[in-house]
Amino acid sequence: xxxxxxxxxxxxxxxxxxxxxxxxxxxxxxxxxxxxxxxxxxxxxxxxxxxxxxxxxxxxxxxxxxxxxxxxxxxxxxxxxxxxxxxxxxxxxxxxxxxxxxxxxxxxxxxxxxxxxxxxxxxxxxxxxxxxxxxxxxxxxxxxxxxxxxxxxxxxxxxxxxxxxxxxxxxxxxxxxxxxxxxxxxxxxxxxxxxxxxxxxxxxxxxxxxxxxxxxxxxxxxxxxxxxxxxxxxxxxxxxxxxxxxxxxxxxxxxxxxxxxxxxxxxxxxxxxxxxxxxxxxxxxxxxxxxxxxxxxxxxxxxxxxxxxxxxxxxxxxxxxxxxxxxxxxxxxxxxxxxxxxxxxxxxxxxxxxxxxxxxxxxxxxxxxxxxxxxxxxxxxxxxxxxxxxxxxxx
Numbered sequence: 095x096x097x098x099x100x101x102x103x104x105x106x107x108x109x110x111x112x113x114x115x116x117x118x119x120x121x122x123x124x125x126x127x128x129x130x131x132x133x134x135x136x137x138x139x140x141x142x143x144x145x146x147x148x149x150x151x152x153x154x155x156x157x158x159x160x161x162x163x164x165x166x167x168x169x170x171x172x173x174x175x176x177x178x179x180x181x182x183x184x185x186x187x188x189x190x191x192x193x194x195x196x197x198x199x200x201x202x203x204x205x206x207x208x209x210x211x212x213x214x215x216x217x218x219x220x221x222x223x224x225x226x227x228x229x230x231x232x233x234x235x236x237x238x239x240x241x242x243x244x245x246x247x248x249x250x251x252x253x254x255x256x257x258x259x260x261x262x263x264x265x266x267x268x269x270x271x272x273x274x275x276x277x278x279x280x281x282x283x284x285x286x287x288x289x290x291x292x293x294x295x296x297x298x299x300x301x302x303x304x305x306x307x308x309x310x311x312x313x314x315x316x317x318x319x320x321x322x323x324x325x326x327x328x329x330x331x332x333x334x335x336x337x338x339x340x341x342x343x344x345x346x347x348x349x350x351x352x353x354x355x356x357x358x359x360x361x362x363x364x365x366x367x368x369x370x371x372x373x374x375x376x377x378x379x380x381x382x383x384x385x386x387x388x389x390x391x392x393x394x395x396x397x398x399x400x401x402x403x404x405x406x407x408x409x410x411x412x413x414x415x416x417x418x419x420x421x422x423x424x425x426x427x428x429x430x431x432x433x434x435x436x437x438x439x440x441x442x443x444x445x446x447x448x449x450x451x452x453x454x455x456x457x458x459x460x461x462x463x464x465x466x467x468x469x470x471x472x473x474x475x476x477x478x479x480x481x482x483x484x485x486x487x488x489x
Contacts, residue, residue, distance in 0.1 A: 182214040190225040192257035204258050222257040227321055230271055236280045242288035245329045248303065250275055251321040259317030267316045274310040278303050291328050292338060293345060300325040411485060 186209055187193045193205035196218040205219075212219055233247040252271065254260045264270045282302045286295055304323035311318045330338045402409040 179214050183211055185210055185212060185219060187221065190223055191221045192224050194220045194222065194257050194261045196220070201258065201262060220261050222254055222260055224254045224257055227251050227253050230268070230275065232272060232275050232279065234276065234279075236283045238283055238288045238291055239285055240287045243331050244283065244288055244291050245327075245331075246279060246283060246291070246299075247326040247328075248275065248279055248300075249324040249326055250307070251324075252318050253321060254317055255319030256317035259315045261317075263315035263317065267318060270314055270316050271311065271318055274307055274314065274316075275303075278306040278310060281306060288330065289341075292330060293342065296325055296328055299328075408485065415481065 185193070187205050187207045189207045191207065193210060195202045195205060195212060197213070197216060199218070202217065210219075228251070230250045230252065231248070232250070233245065235243050235245050238244055250271070260267055282299055283291060286299065289295075291299060300323045303325075304320055307323065308320045311320065329335070398409070398413075
């Protein structure tokens with residue numbers, strides 16, 4: 095039996111002469127015991143329970159080899175744990191995301207895009223896409239204000255506007271959105287007539303539903319933001335669809351006629367306005383012309399009045415002669431006022447000129463109309479001379 099074989103009733107035959115490891119005798123250090131103690135300390139640091147150093151000496155050699163393998167495995171496990179902890183301490187937030195961080199279950203912060211840090215097993219990170227637009231569909235039959243049934247199909251486009259509210263305030267944001275959409279749609283449809291929902295009020299219906307739905311989502315704190323609400327279709331009940339189609343066609347015809355009338359109006363009214371403006375301009379021009387003429391006549395009359403007040407007889411006679419000259423300018427007759435008797439002598443100047451012309455033609459073919467004109471000028475000059483002489487005498 096070996097000196098340290100188990101079951102030897104602790105009859106240790108230590109080659110170094112020690113009576114036993116627990117004895118008080120001092121000798122060379124026991125390597126197995128030291129390794130075991132080291133493993134026990136490492137195990138206690140990692141949360142294990144140490145085996146103590148009071149094991150029997152009979153099994154120390156086998157236990158020491160096994161403990162060495164366990165220690166290496168624990169060290170490797172520790173390295174893996176440390177690496178895992180480091181790996182779990184960092185995470186990346188994409189550009190289109192926001193990360194909501196909970197610490198011990200309570201809101202701590204909202205992280206922006208980039209490389210972020212968290213405490214493993216303490217921080218809980220939830221990433222939320224805030225830029226992608228999502229779509230939700232809803233449809234249903236509902237009553238209008240005039241108590242008619244109508245089927246409405248609606249599409250809602252939305253996105254996450256507040257990541258914290260989206261994660262923490264509502265357990266199921268999509269379901270909350272569906273409920274809010276149905277409520278807003280029924281409210282707006284119930285406030286409009288069937289005709290409005292089916293025709294011109296359909297576009298306005300989408301706007302009203304969008305505003306009311308956004309208000310609901312804000313009040314609920316869902317963190318959702320409405321991008322657009324599209325009313326895809328509004329249909330009456332099948333039993334009255336034909337009648338509504340007729341009404342719709344009639345309204346389309348009405349709208350077409352209105353557009354044609356508007357087109358005609360846009361064509362005629364500008365022309366009429368242009369014609370009116372032209373007439374106004376012509377009237378203003380005529381007004382200015384008449385006014386200027388009147389002013390000129392007034393000025394001329396005032397000048398003539400001043401002259402008349404200085405010499406009324408001469409002015410009167412001159413006016414008379416000018417008037418007669420104007421009146422008789424187109425006449426072939428020549429009137430000559432005799433000097434004192436007032437007898438008027440008629441000169442048949444036309445016949446004289448005709449006779450002179452005939453005689454000239456008869457006497458000589460070389461006579462010209464210039465000779466006749468000279469004779470006429472001489473007669474007129476003589477008449478003017480006599481008139482001036484008479485005028486001077488009358489003064």
